[in-house]
Amino acid sequence: MLTGKDDDDETQDDGGGGGTTARVDVLRKASIFFLLTDDQDVDMGFVSQPKLVSLWQKQGATLEAAFASTPVCCPSRAGIQTGRYIHNVPMTNNSIPGNCSSTAWQQGAERHNIGHLMKQAGYTTMYTGKYLNQYGAPSAGGVQHVPRGWDNWQALVGNSVYYDYVISNNGTPESHGNTYLPNLLLDKTSDFLRTLEGTDDPFFIMVGTPSCHDPTEPAPEYAHLLPNATAPRPPNYGKAFRDKHWFVAKQGEVAGFGSGYAPIEEKYNDLQYRRRALTLMTVDDIVANVTATLKSMGRLNNTYFFYASDHGYHLGNFAVLKDKRLPYETDLRIPAVVRGPHIKPGHVVRSPVTLVDFAPTFLDIAGAPIPDTMDGVSMLPVLTGQEADVRTDFLVEYHGEGQPPSSQRLPCLMHPPRWPHAPICSCQDAHNNTYECVRTLDRQNGLNTLYCEMESGFREFYNITGDPHQLVNAINTTEPTLIAQLARRLHALKQCKGPSCRQRHTAQHNPTS
Secondary structure, three states: OOOOOOHHHOOOOOOOOOOOOOOOOOOOOOEEEEEEEOOOOOOOOOOOOHHHHHHHHOOOEEEOOEEOOOOOHHHHHHHHHHOOOHHHOOOOOOOOOOOOOOHHHHHOHHHHOHHHHHHHOOOEEEEEEEOOOOOOOHHHOHHHOOOOOOOEEEEEOOOOOOOOEEEEEOOEEEEEOOOOHHHHHHHHHHHHHHOOOOOOOOEEEEEEOOOOOOOOOOOOOOOOOOOOOOOOOOOOEOOOOOOOOHHHHHHHHHHOOOOOOOHHHHHHHHHHHHHHHHHHHHHHHHHHHHHHHHHHOOOHHHEEEEEEEOOOOEOOEOOOOOEOOOOOHHHHEOOEEEEOOOOOOOEEEOOOEEHHHHHHHHHHHHOOOOOOOOOOOOOHHHHOOOOOOOOOEEEEEEOOOOOOHHHOOOOOEEOOOOOOOOOEEOOOOOOOOOEEEEEEEEOOOOEEEEEEEEOOOOEEEEEOOOOOOOOOOOOOOOOHHHHHHHHHHHHHHHHOOHHHHOOOOOOOOOOOO
16 A cells, blocks of 8 residues: 655645655555546547646656547446456446446446445545446436445436436435536535545545536536637548448448548537537536645645546547547547656656556555456556556457447438537447457567457457558558467457456567558
8 A cells, every 4th residue: 555645744735746755654545536537538638628737647647558448438437447347347338238237237246346345445435427327227226226335426327418417316316407517526526525624534536527428518618618629630530441340441431432521520520529628628627626625625645636538539530420439549548647645747657557457556555455356457556656567468348239230231310419500420339340359558579559350250450650540450461470469369368357367468579561
């Protein structure tokens, strides 16, 4: 367990979490505050969040190679809660049949959620905001179901929304109409922190904001800002590719190979980008308010602040209008920062880390054992500069929903919110958008790759160093021995559980593509 600086000896200002004056002989455990956003990608980054940059990123560590191991909401959040890959939860997608907040989930993996484990480690716990997409469904116990371990449970019923929602207030439904949800989450968090004033009890708080998920409703005070913001145009933007798996290639066919993006789609992407960025301004307010509150309580320098998104997002990449669920960097990479005791300001963590590593890290901070049911690895050694790498590779897995692959058609028409024009095509998922991949980032051996096997048997390979935007599927032009090695590694990860998932893998070949 790493403990923080005694607040009675606090000499640092707002930037102080991990400076050289931090003491190591404090008797009490460090607290943890985890702020989780929804659909925030690295291309967007922190463009509208200067408070986060100033208070947490510059005063702590940037996780430069942070990833979701499954690029969709419910399975990713289950991984955060349990420290498990989704094949070990098990969970497949956002539906109750996919085990999203189902009774099987509640009677199985949820019983070992991070709130329960932190409570056992002596922490006072709170969860507020979006939990799992199907939480509160009548067929899954309704709002009365409160996962064990949480002292204060203020969970959103259902998926991300900003107005007209229901909160499970410790098992009692609480309806809200015109209260902007991120503001409510801040109020509930502040109320909870006030109950801890005058105590030394360590706390573990998770806040799940809807930002920047659809319907992307900015708070009224920010809705007029960033009038000229436009979506990034990386080399894969608006371009269709025949060498991708069926789900992506088919949408490229709809968009028209070689014809580029239509102006109406570009207009939509820019609107969506702007509104997504504006919703994150309220998240920035949460960062500033919680930081100030903990400073006033004398607990700033004995608290770890974690910030991450549940997965990335594509917005026009590969001629796919929007969403996640794809095995590419757009959907897998996430913005993430950590500030806290013994983390040097400005530290950059280049080791690959995943969302399944968060739960083991929290337990490591608490000085609690990491259960063998967890597939993740503690990030604490790399955050504090004791080690260079957490791992060299990890598993990516997703199970598609939608039309069966035999149908060969995509449900495309959408009527986006705040969209005054005709419906446009946005195909978000299909059954055969099902795949397993190994993402390798072995810095010592110079290997930075993605190897995927689709359910259909189709395969994709990318040398990310030479092709960061994944423009060319190099499966047929890469050294066969490397492909065979990655296929074996993928098979091992698909079968792994607990300690076997944590084993490091050393690459033997460099890609030649």
